[in-house]
Amino acid sequence: MSTVPRSWLYVPGHRGERVAKALAAGADAVVIDLEDAVPAAQKDAARAHAVAVLDDRPADDPRQVWVRVNPPGTDAGSRDVAALAGRRVDGLRVPRADDPEEVRELAERTGARLQLLLETARGLWRAHELAGAHELVAGIGLGEADLAADLLVDRDEGLTWARGLVVAAARAAGLPSPVQSVWTDVGDPDGLRATSRQGRATGFFGRSIVHPRQIDPVHEVYTxxxxxxxxxxxxxxxxxxxxxxxxxxxxxxxxxxxxxxxxxxxxxxxxxxxxxxxxxxxxxxxxxxxxx
Known part of the structure; x- marks a missing residue:
């Protein structure tokens, strides 16, 4: 049986009521976000709430719960790692991953599966190295908005080659197909379906999402x-x-x-x-x- 989710629902870690709703929404995986969705002043509260959610999980909980930590090498990222090490988490999503040695250190410190988000030119250039950095690397994917900004390209046509590269790097390393990046227009389910079909056809499996109403269209395409x-x-x-x-x-x-x-x-x-x-x-x- 596959352990690869079709939907990865991001939810801000400092919004307790939203986390509860996300966990009940029916996504294959919920990603408690400690990074972009959390204001700097709320980082500690988000981290504490994520720990509480993980500690309260039943051992037989069928849902996958991941946490997106802050980037390696940052103070917030170090605090995240210290708080989450040894917790019952299905994995960590790691933004701005671009250094294989940092990935190895993170894997050893946490003992958690890692999904690496390639969001810089440097990370993309080292995709294959990162994919094979440690046996706990469970997947790689693109953070398309940040990557497009760093490459100075249009997010749509300008990232076509980068998508192909990350698919090839993942499969060459024996990893699952990459997870497709977020479709930000929650009010456009047709666009979500169309781009998800394109992603599936070009080697991706599953999609990061930002709202529960995006779950069904993504499941429709990726099932x-x-x-x-x-x-x-x-x-x-x-x-x-x-x-x-x-x-x-x-x-x-x-x-x-x-x-x-x-x-x-x-x-x-x-x-x-x-x-x-x-x-x-x-x-x-x-x-x-x-x-x-």
Missing amino acids: PSPEEVAAAEGVLATAAAAAARGETAALDAQGRFVDPAVVARARTVLDRARPPARPSPTGPDPRAGDAP
Whole structure:
């Protein structure tokens, strides 16, 4: 069963009532934000609230709860790490990740899975290094608004190549497909769907979101349709019949060629069709969350 969420719902850590609503909203993962959404004067309160939420979680809570910490090397980031080390958190989202040594230190200090957000030219340039920096790196992705500003490019067309690079770096390191960056126009679900479909087609899986009303459109796009599931099951049946004959490839009933690459893709479709499970704190390598 996949442990890779389709939706990652950000919620400001200092807004206790919003955190409670986010946890009940139905997202696959909730990300308590200690960074951009929290004013400087509220950082301590947000951190304390995040710790309280984590400490109060039932051991069998099926939801994934992550925390976006402040950037490594900052005072706020150091305080976040000290407060969260050893807590029952499903992982940390790390903004402005650009130094593999800092990533290794963070992993060793916290023992938590890490999702690295590449938001600078330096981080993007070192994407493959960062992806392989430590076994607790569970994923990499882009922080597109910050990255576009640093690269001096348009966020839409100007980041096309960067998206391809981060997809390739993640997969080369054996990580799951990257999570797609936020669609900020909460009032435009059609735009959310269209750009999510584009993201899925170009190698992303799942999306960061900023409002509960974005959950359903993202789940709609990132959940394989019944037709896709049926086609994948047909591929596996064809492959099984071919294997019984001692063959590694065959034509299915529609005359389509089925080889090991097609079979691997079909298995990924079926894996993604299942509801995501919460990863065990002492479970398998986080790199095993998504089939090639």
